[in-house]
Amino acid sequence: MPTLHVDLGERSYPIYIQAGILSDAGFLFSEIRAKHIIIISNTVVSPLYLDTLAGRVQALGKRVDRIVIADGEQEKTLANFEYIMSKLLAMPASRDACIVALGGGVIGDLAGFVSACYQRGIDFVQVPTTLLSQVDSSVGGKTAVNHPLGKNMIGAFYQPKAVYIDTATLSTLAPREFAAGMAEVIKYGIIYDLAFFTWLENNIDSIKRKDSDTLNTMIARCCEIKATIVAQDEREQNIRALLNLGHTFGHAIEAEQGFGNWLHGEAVAAGMVIAARLSAMRGDVDLTEVTRISQLIAAFDLPIAGPGNMNAAAYISHMQRDKKAVNNAMRFVLPIGIGKAKVVGDVSSEALTELLDVS
Template identity: 60%
Template sequence: MPTLNLDLGQRSYPIYIDSGLFDNETLFKNHIRGKRVCIVTNTIVAPLYLDKIKTKFVNYDVDEIILPDGEAEKSLANFELIMSHLLANEHGRDSTLIALGGGVIGDITGFAAACYQRGIDFIQVPTTVLSQVDSSVGGKTAVNHPLGKNMIGAFYQPKAVIIDINSLTSLPIREFNAGMAEVIKYGILGDYDFFVWLENNIASIKVGDQKTLTKMIEICCQCKANIVANDETEAGVRALLNLGHTFGHAIEAEQGYGNWLHGEAVATGMVLASKLAVTMNLLEVSELCRIESLINAFDLPLQAPDTMTCEDFTRHMRRDKKNIGGKLRFIVPTAIGKSEIRDDITQEILQQIL
């Protein structure tokens, strides 16, 4: 039985969260309708898990695409590479793509699935904290452009999300900590009790306690599933999941994709959004301090890059997908566990906090 289910009517799908799922002989095949499978992964993940996943498909026609690692690889060039591979190997509408890796692999594979022959099935198999708690759930797929992150993509739901928490044991500490930014985000934007739970479980999380990590991932996935079920295409409440991302995406685009990890940029973005809220008398300084303390506990940056000016941020933020009518829109916390969308942030306030 799945751990969770994302309810989207005919597009509903299960989310499995447990240890040892990569050893399950039938789980993957239960969500594949044809006999053709293409696994998309990268040079870091492939040596660890590719063969293990391939052994689940005896008597299937399986091939793979192995991309270089890094945010810079979530590009139109690699999207075209995937398209060319699928065409050259005569994949049809009954083929299934498997995204084996972190957020970059999940996003680009999902976008390829959405576009190939106007849509084929895909399964998310996330192997990082960030992808397990956030990007693998909800159907956002995309590639980056030099002028903006995730600007070319589609809302396209997977057939299943399979999360084996054992894959986190191979994750470098910097990548693990970067993923914790997205975890902390859920507490700040809408779950005070979860934020307190994180404060009380820092040590267990950092040592990789299996029971603690499983509970943490389940809470995050359930929170996202609830929000997506109510707003699949981000017409309203789903935008709250972008807490910290308006500033964070600007940092990534300006610094060059991959120089700051996505989670590192989001962590700084959440601090900046919280400072916005304090400046507007929406958030208590004491709560800003708690937010900074929890983020700092996972060695995540609290300050924007010294080289970025307010004008640099604004130039990138003008392309943000949340903007309406030319107005910049920000997600700001009004308390730990509560947040809202604001479009009344003046250039003067931005200048003050940046």
């Protein structure tokens, strides 16, 4: 079984990748000592996997409780944070309980934030069931909820005890959700690994067919890159900021359009193309590479431009509140050639207006 490690000293943890992990609860929880497991899921994932997982955990002699919320980015709220907290207190769940996040990025982020705060921190594990969460949000310890004024503005860095990636869950993933996950996959190639970007270009058809070996290879490489970056910069003071390629523009799109109307990966896809075009305007990347980036993103049925109803003023309004801003100055991750990127903070409002009013 492919196993990776996020090396963070006493907070280190493994990432297991294999089709069928959900059917092997004995393995799933072999490293978790808790006798009380709380599975947090949503109304889409729970009918598919929750009963099976809960049954296998109960067979190990552990107490299992379930908390299910509605599906969608619009559910990543302080209201649901409070709802889950109230459920935990009513059980009651003690400090030696363990939360299992069974679902996509919304569930992982929300359950992780709850875990970070409940009784000042209890164990949790990630069982991501979407491509986006498997290659990105389940690894690295970022947890948060959204606010109407900004995405992921309320949260904490809190690492899981383990990540269990069952690639078989992708067989039930909606095509739009799978495509959204590919935006984060492509991101790794743009910021870190030209060879991986080229591999993606050469394997478009097998990826879209969800060939098992191809997906395992792809997901493992994404997790390997992220684990390497997080091990160097857990709290995003340096190199980890590169993982935000496309996110400054993308978060603005999500907030302006209403959380959930554009999927996170769709907004990031458009944001990466906008970032590449901005880099080309600055002379930091060749237009041929902007074209390669746009073509690969479009090959997975993702948008390569922002919403037609957003002008520069709308983008800038949201980006000025972005958590990556420093001293009220906007910062952007820009590609400087496929496989390399940098953070810049010297982009003028005039340049953004010229760029975004034609996006």
